[in-house]
Amino acid sequence: MTREQPGTPESATGTAAGTATYVYAVCRRLTPSALSGLTGLAGLAEGFPVRTLPLGPLTAVVQHVPAAEFTEDAWQRRLSDRAELERCARAHHEVVTAAAACGPTVPLALATLYRGDERAQQALGADRDRFAAALARIEGHAEWGVKVSLAAAAPGSRSAPPAPPRGGGGPSGGAGRAYLERKRGLHRAREQHHDRALQAAEDIDAALSRLATATRRLRPHSQEMTGERGRLQVLNAAYLVTAVREKELLDAVETLRRRTGAEVEVSGPWVPYSFVGEV
Structure with a gap:
């Protein structure tokens, strides 16, 4: 325009x-x-x-x-x-x-x-x-926004690993190896938690997309934007939904909340700003 x-x-x-x-x-x-x-x-x-x-x-x-x-x-x-x-x-x-x-x-x-x-x-x-x-x-549609957030890290992963041993037992010693293994374990746990969060977002998006005429994935908001420290937004999406399917969408959101344990925020109905295209 x-x-x-x-x-x-x-x-x-x-x-x-x-x-x-x-x-x-x-x-x-x-x-x-x-x-x-x-x-x-x-x-x-x-x-x-x-x-x-x-x-x-x-x-x-x-x-x-x-x-x-x-x-x-x-x-x-x-x-x-x-x-x-x-x-x-x-x-x-x-x-x-x-x-x-x-x-x-x-x-x-x-x-x-x-x-x-x-x-x-x-x-x-x-x-x-x-x-x-x-x-x-x-025509006959409204836009619904859905944001999905999960805890930013797996339980206990925010606490720092014990300090490496001082003195004679260097990294090659048993205590040093244990320390490095704990660090690696915490890193793996964080990665696995992040992967599970992303998979939950994909599952939620797939379920809601089946009820929508069109969908649009938007950039998730950072923790700085949301102001929610310790929460990771993994999905920010808009769905174009007919009036007759709005209740199905809301029911599906409630089911997905219980099944995934994610925090699912839904808003709408809105004028379909995200689906009018570049005109």
């Missing part, structure tokens, strides 16, 4: 001077009342309503935003402000979710901008076939 540097659009486009057109999503026909009460990027787009923009047989969900607030430099500053970035992301998601409540919806990336409505219609219209294919693919 092309993202353009905002500029002052021509008056012929019907866009207010000094603004750009921010695009949240593309869907099929959408009743404008479904967007009633949404403020969108409040504070950055004060006075401009979230609205629809026709794209032939499809509809874009858009909002005017001040061009000066969405230059490349301005947006980079916003990206570096975690609180501001989170606020924008939440506002974006709220609008996408409202549109998705009315039918299949393709969410666009945060800060997708065009130099006015006419340019947005031209650019988005050129991708009409890909939007239509994505909408057909996700």
Whole structure:
């Protein structure tokens, strides 16, 4: 999707001077009342309503935003402000979710901008076939996220092995050999535990994939990201699931928790962000 540097659009486009057109999503026909009460990027787009923009047989969900607030430099500053970035992301998601409540919806990336409505219609219209294919693919589906975590090390493996013997019994002595064997044993135990954790992740993914129309494996979060010291995330995946199979998915997660002893975190249903493809 092309993202353009905002500029002052021509008056012929019907866009207010000094603004750009921010695009949240593309869907099929959408009743404008479904967007009633949404403020969108409040504070950055004060006075401009979230609205629809026709794209032939499809509809874009858009909002005017001040061009000066969405230059490349301005947006980079916003990206570096975690609180501001989170606020924008939440506002974006709220609008996408409202549109998705009315039918299949393709969410666009945060800060997708065009130099006015006419340019947005031209650019988005050129991708009409890909939007239509994505909408057909996700219709009647929702995205469910599943994260699987296990203890990062086998029981007892976090304690250091006894210190090597001092004095005359060097590594060649019996005590030294015993020390090295204990070290090797702890290393093997950690490797085996890690292998079992990865196998549990594969088993869980395989079981849930059988209930999904499509799946996507994402990069597992590190302990620094999760803040869970001593826990290893071994699966971070998204599943595209029809409404009629959602209960089966949740039941399967509960069964897999008991069978594997893993911590399985499930979230959803979400707008299928992970399955709309690059459009």
